[in-house]
Amino acid sequence: MSEMPTGSSDVQRRTVLKGLGATLGAAAFATAVAPLRDLPNRLSAAELMQKHYKELDEDDKRTILNRLEDEAARDYGVRPEIRDQPPRSGTKFAYAVNLSVCSGNGKCVEACHRENNHDRATNQSYIRVLEMPKGSMDMGRGNTTYRHGVPAEDKFYMPVQCQQCDEPPCTDVCPVQATWKEPDGIVVVDYNWCIGCRYCEAACPYHARRFNWKKPEIPADEVNPVQGYLSNRIRPQGVVEKCHFCLHRTREGRLPACLEACPTGARVFGNLLDPASDIRWILENKRVFVLKEELGTKPSFFYFFDK
Amino acid sequence: MRNRTIVLIAAAGIGTALTVSWTWTTKSRADSPRQSRAVEQIPMPPPPDAASNAATMSNENTAGASAPRYSVTIRTPAPSPGVTTGLIDGQGRLVTVPCATCHSMVEPPPPASALGLQSLKNFHKGLVLEHGKLTCASCHNPEDSRTYRLADGTVVEGWDVMELCSQCHGPQRTDYDHGAHGGMTGYWDLAAGPRTRNSCTSCHSPHEPAFGPMRPTFKPIDRFLLDRDHHEGSPEDMTRE
Known part of the structure; x- marks a missing residue:
């Protein structure tokens, strides 16, 4: 009988600690993902998702070149024509x-x-x-x-x-x-x-x-x-x-x-x-x-x- | 009971965070296909060089002597405005006289006296001749001041000096013919486009052919190099434009 209060206070303490831990975890997670909220200003989502050049198909390239032209027009006041020139065969x-x-x-x-x-x-x-x-x-x-x-x-x-x-x-x-x-x-x-x-x-x-x-x-x-x-x-x-x-x-x-x-x-x-x-x-x-x-x-x- | 509530609240918190991030991710994922669809709907205008590119490709495919090739043009120097007289007109411009104004009437001096440049004190003022042991008539045709004359007497019409210079400068001409001497612009691949090459006199003055000194006008601005100059450089190095 004398163990009961100890047990109940133990359970309470554990609960509080769990809650605290969970809250801290959630807060830490929120802080960790916070930079993503600022991301669109510096880096477009499309750019973040962009694959390696060698994995891009023609559609991907067209989309990317279009986006890069948009970005250049926004940042530099001139819309360039960005192309992807493939290597020529029989040429070194x-x-x-x-x-x-x-x-x-x-x-x-x-x-x-x-x-x-x-x-x-x-x-x-x-x-x-x-x-x-x-x-x-x-x-x-x-x-x-x-x-x-x-x-x-x-x-x-x-x-x-x-x-x-x-x-x-x-x-x-x-x-x-x-x-x-x-x-x-x-x-x-x-x-x-x-x-x-x-x-x-x-x-x-x-x-x-x-x-x-x-x-x-x-x-x-x-x-x-x-x-x-x-x-x-x-x-x-x-x-x-x-x-x-x-x-x-x-x-x-x-x-x-x-x-x-x-x-x-x-x-x-x-x-x-x-x-x-x-x-x-x-x-x-x-x-x-x-x-x-x-x-x-x-x-x-x-x-x-x-x- | 209370225990479960707190855990639920925490779980809800994490859930919300995850949902937010998931929404953000899916949104951004959704962005790219939408963009590419938009691109598909609006057909891209063909790049301006597409046609010429296609031509290049077909040339490569047909490869060989039958492939059409663009030409190599050698720059022709602008005709000389004439000879400066050393006089200045009412508007402050140098007075020049076409060669034929005098040379149609005046008998040119014999080569021996021209070698000493005596006559250049009276005519051709300001002209410096620093070209080996050449005299006027080595290149200019004494019979017709508008033309040149090769050593074998062949008259060169117009301003095409390549053959004239090549009489003495054989190794340079060999290098030139193989692209190892003289600047050029245009296309390295003549199946894709034409090329323009300098002639001898594009770079070398025929009267003073030595390539003159130049002053470099464009230098990297590197803070580490600036520091180094500061310690060991000359005052000239430290002045930045």
């Missing part, structure tokens, strides 16, 4: 730069900046032109901030951008497979699948990848409205991007923007699988090298000299 793209004539004037850097809708405030670009001391191939000795007249007497100039490696270290390290190598040799990024971990940026031996620290700022009249899903559409904040050989142009047969802008004619672009192409003639007849060959990355980007 390659690039060669003539270091005998490159003068380091940086027109390619600027052309890339404009073509690919880079952030205006940071002068972002996929290309860096390294001013190198003659006799060295050590990228670490290169300088990108020179502002004197070019070419300087004791220097040579080496533009560096994504080398579109056949053994790309950057795609291997991506934990979510948001970046991969396409059949035409171009290494691409699905900006809507990238989680922004920047592993790829660290893995690239050529410093070719860039991270969008903030949402790119571009005046409406400077937005390039000809855009591709895997290339120059305006990137969201917090994702990695890189040179894609202007695939929105090159997959339609056009030359890359950096090549067209080069005032010295140092740049050569073409299809490696075409024996009659300019790029093949250069590989067969010029003194050609690739950057950091010892790493075994097998770049599709070549440097050559006139003699």
Whole structure:
């Protein structure tokens, strides 16, 4: 009989604790899902539900491109035409730069900046032109901030951008497979699948990848409205991007923007699988090298000299 | 009894939360099909390049010599406005005279004196000739100032200088013919579109052909590089535009 009050108070205590626990649990759950309520402002539900690029069918792509065009129109005041250019069969793209004539004037850097809708405030670009001391191939000795007249007497100039490696270290390290190598040799990024971990940026031996620290700022009249899903559409904040050989142009047969802008004619672009192409003639007849060959990355980007 | 009530209330709380989140999820799920249906109803206008794309594809399929190919155009330099006289007209413009104004009457000097550029003090003022050991008549046709003349006497009409320059610059011409020298615009794939190429004189002044120095105008703005400049850079490096 003396145990009864103890028992009843025990039951009461347990009940209270259960209730408390349940309430706390419900509150914690509510707090946990709270960010979802703010979500529509930053991220549309459709974007959240979007699948990996490789799993999209034509209908999905049309819906997504439409949505991205709407978003760009809302955010940048210009409605772009975003397309999804598939790789061309029988094509493997390659690039060669003539270091005998490159003068380091940086027109390619600027052309890339404009073509690919880079952030205006940071002068972002996929290309860096390294001013190198003659006799060295050590990228670490290169300088990108020179502002004197070019070419300087004791220097040579080496533009560096994504080398579109056949053994790309950057795609291997991506934990979510948001970046991969396409059949035409171009290494691409699905900006809507990238989680922004920047592993790829660290893995690239050529410093070719860039991270969008903030949402790119571009005046409406400077937005390039000809855009591709895997290339120059305006990137969201917090994702990695890189040179894609202007695939929105090159997959339609056009030359890359950096090549067209080069005032010295140092740049050569073409299809490696075409024996009659300019790029093949250069590989067969010029003194050609690739950057950091010892790493075994097998770049599709070549440097050559006139003699 | 009270025990059960509290548990029920808690369960109801969780249930509500779940319902809210479920409603939100289904709503968002419902969004996408609705959007895609809307797209299906309104047929997308074909992209402007669809036609040319299709052409490209068919070219690839038929692949080979029979595939139609677009042309490569070599830029023709604009005809020279003439020779600057060193005079300035009433509106402050340089007075230029067409070549034929004088050369239809005046006998050009023999090549030997032109080599010393003596005559250029009187005519062709401001013209600098820094091109190996060439004289005027190495390229210009003394018989007709509107044309050029190759070493074998062949007269070159108009402004097509490619053959003229190639007489001496063979290796450059070989490189040019294989796309390894000289800039271009347009299409790498001639089955998809045409290409325009620079001619020699698009980039090289025929009188001073050396490619002049340039000043880089576009530089990355990188806060880490800015810091580095601050510590070891020259004052020139620290001035930002």
